[in-house]
Amino acid sequence: MDTDQSVVLPHRFTGRTSGATLLKLSCARPRPGRPFGADAVARLTADGLLGQVLWSTTCTATDVSWANFQQLRDSGLFLAQVDLGGAAGDPARVRELVLAVQILRSLGILVEYDLDLFAGTPRFAGVRDKVAMLRAMVGDGSTPAYFTTAAIVADCSPWLAGYRQRLDPAVQPWLGAGGLSQQLSEAWAEILLAERLLLGLRGGAAHRIALQRLTLRSNTELLNLVATSAREFETSGGTRLLDDELVGPRAELLTQTMLALRNRFWAANKHVVPGPVAAYGG
Structure with a gap:
């Protein structure tokens, strides 16, 4: 388990953690009878840390459900790094992503994500799709909008x-x-x-x-x-x-x-x- 706070909060890290111990845990893919995050909770329990630390993890939109993440929050989950997984431009996946973000924020779980505006196949249409996805994700003001603008390496228009x-x-x-x-x-x-x-x-x-x-x-x-x-x-x-x-x-x-x-x-x-x-x- 990683206790490096700069890893736990790559975008949001602040010195005012009020003495909290912050961990970053990886979670196995869910399977029947073992929901997402169950292995992380089991590890915390075995190490005597359940209820003593706050932790973050990486997930996809399909991993997120109200009942399960409510239990994970009560077990110390405070931040989820959500994999956007190329959802931009796919209305069904954007809706799934927006619902996941809404569930997380309504449970009081912080949301992080990584998005490069010009990654993939760089086109103006792709920029529009990513901006539209961000609008849907952060439209209630409970999560800040951010993205990167790394140099374009693929072929694109001048x-x-x-x-x-x-x-x-x-x-x-x-x-x-x-x-x-x-x-x-x-x-x-x-x-x-x-x-x-x-x-x-x-x-x-x-x-x-x-x-x-x-x-x-x-x-x-x-x-x-x-x-x-x-x-x-x-x-x-x-x-x-x-x-x-x-x-x-x-x-x-x-x-x-x-x-x-x-x-x-x-x-x-x-x-x-x-x-x-x-x-x-x-």
Whole structure:
């Protein structure tokens, strides 16, 4: 069992884990009479760790069911890395994925995923499909939107290659190191961990509502930026929508709102953080 927290929370890791022990466990594929995650719970029980640690795992959308994951949550599961499995562009698989994410978040389980916007067969249509999938997944604001824009290695049109080069710096306020999506992910992890550890948070419900609204605003801004700029670039070979003077102020406003929200919440909850509470953005 891996106790490296940087592995457990590749996107969401925060220093404010409130002393929790976080493990990453691999789960065997389900089979009749042995549901997904049963082997992980058995290992925790055998090691005397059940109820003593929080843990994460990787799963597919088909692995997720309410009853089983409710039991896994009660056994310490707090984060699921969901394999998107090429669902973009397949309406049935997207619906299955959206349902899985909804179940996980309604159970209070954090959701992570990996998505490269230009992987596979790079086309503008593929970008549209992935953005549409993300909209469906994160549409309620309980999970931040994020993706990568790695260099395109397969053959593609010069316009798509040019679009990727323009898009990559434009989305860094959200997706770069310490960007808005990462900060939102950390904020969700912070409150979930504190609630799971029964630390007696003040204003937790109000903070969740404010955080969900801000996450929805951020997701909408980011995905609209990609969708509209991609459409314009595909038809004309260029766009000003990605210019820093247009993107920067909107991203900065969201970032400052995020910093203020987190700082207010933790200032009101100094009693659950050992030692001085350092302000975010300071």
